[in-house]
Amino acid sequence: MNSIKFLEPTDFSEAISLLDQYADDAKIIAGGTSVVLMLQQKLIAPSVLISLGSMAGHDYIRMEDDGLHIGALAKIREIERSEIVQQFSPALAHTFHVVANVRVRNQATIGGNLSAADYAADPPAMLTALDARVQVQGPQGTREISLNEFFLGFYTTALEPNEILTEVIIPSLPASGRAAYHKYTSISAEGRPCVAVGVVADFDADGKCRNLRIAVGAATETPQRVSDAEAMAHGHMLTDEVIAPIVEGYARTLDPLTDVRGSAWYRKEMIRVFIKRALQEVRDGNR
Numbered sequence: 297m298n299s300i301k302f303l304e305p306t307d308f309s310e311a312i313s314l315l316d317q318y319a320d321d322a323k324i325i326a327g328g329t330s331v332v333l334m335l336q337q338k339l340i341a342p343s344v345l346i347s348l349g350s351m352a353g354h355d356y357i358r359m360e361d362d363g364l365h366i367g368a369l370a371k372i373r374e375i376e377r378s379e380i381v382q383q384f385s386p387a388l389a390h391t392f393h394v395v396a397n398v399r400v401r402n403q404a405t406i407g408g409n410l411s412a413a414d415y416a417a418d419p420p421a422m423l424t425a426l427d428a429r430v431q432v433q434g435p436q437g438t439r440e441i442s443l444n445e446f447f448l449g450f451y452t453t454a455l456e457p458n459e460i461l462t463e464v465i466i467p468s469l470p471a472s473g474r475a476a477y478h479k480y481t482s483i484s485a486e487g488r489p490c491v492a493v494g495v496v497a498d499f500d501a502d503g504k505c506r507n508l509r510i511a512v513g514a515a516t517e518t519p520q521r522v523s524d525a526e527a528m529a530h531g532h533m534l535t536d537e538v539i540a541p542i543v544e545g546y547a548r549t550l551d552p553l554t555d556v557r558g559s560a561w562y563r564k565e566m567i568r569v570f571i572k573r574a575l576q577e578v579r580d581g582n583r
């Protein structure tokens with residue numbers, strides 16, 4: 297392996313200047329769990345690594361008026377164990393708890409997880425269902441991107457080459473809001489998801505659904521919502537009779553991929569199973 301220059305900027309502005317300076321020769325590294333594998337497998341060959349790891353003050357997890365704010369360098373393990381996250385949404389804490397294994401979670405960052413845009417990941421589906429957005433910084437300043445528009449395809453995001461993801465913002469749920477995350481793994485309990493389902497719903501005083509968001513991840517290039525199917529819940533109790541056509545709406549509309557974790561046909565079946573379970577969970581208020 298050729299020698300690689302390892303640069304450690306102290307803030308995002310300096311990191312962005314370095315990205316501008318070294319352009320295609322540079323690669324950002326945060327926790328390194330994905331970048332190191334890519335280097336080992338010779339999938340990338342940067343001459344410069346720009347490490348975010350030694351920047352202080354970007355691993356915060358805090359509530360603000362508009363919701364939960366998580367710094368890009370917060371570790372998955374810190375998010376999973378955070379009392380603030382547990383109180384905000386136990387389903388969100390659970391999502392981070394089921395990522396990989398504890399060694400990976402101790403090292404991996406939320407910014408790295410989302411920027412990698414690996415379809416077989418957990419946080420993207422739950423965060424999409426939660427209507428999260430990311431703040432990114434580039435030479436022209438900062439901008440926010442909804443996660444619905446952030447993931448563009450396999451390993452591709454809306455980040456410009458000289459932009460860095462700096463923060464994830466998750467809007468507060470209404471008082472009656474409930475969320476659930478279901479991960480289905482087909483290979484090992486610690487494996488990446490074959491199908492990932494994030495659900496967020498809120499209910500009126502009579503228990504009728506006011507708003508429903510379902511995001512399915514790991515089955516297609518990017519997390520997918522099917523708005524026609526979601527709308528079927530509005531104004532109804534989430535009975536099994538109401539859930540059935542919503543599930544079918546997703547199974548009919550989504551066009552899953554085939555990989556080592558399952559065929560397209562199998563994924564469609566698992567989408568049916570896990571959307572139903574997640575909807576029953578938000579209805580019954582288990583989590």
Ligand SMILES: Cc1cc2nc3c(=O)[nH]c(=O)nc-3n(C[C@H](O)[C@H](O)[C@H](O)COP(=O)(O)OP(=O)(O)OC[C@H]3O[C@@H](n4cnc5c(N)ncnc54)[C@H](O)[C@@H]3O)c2cc1C
Nearest residue numbers: 326327328329330331396404405407408409411417418461
């Ligand atoms: C054995 C193993 C099992 C795994 N299982 C799962 C799983 O079950 N579920 C799951 O969701 N994930 C899983 N993963 C993926 C893991 O979660 C990601 O590798 C990790 O979250 C990436 O974070 P990182 O900080 O290590 O990123 P890095 O490896 O440092 O970077 C990843 C990518 O993001 C870019 N990047 C990093 N930070 C930023 C930033 N702030 N702004 C812009 N670009 C940035 C890098 O240039 C690189 O392209 C697994 C990984 C391994 C190695």
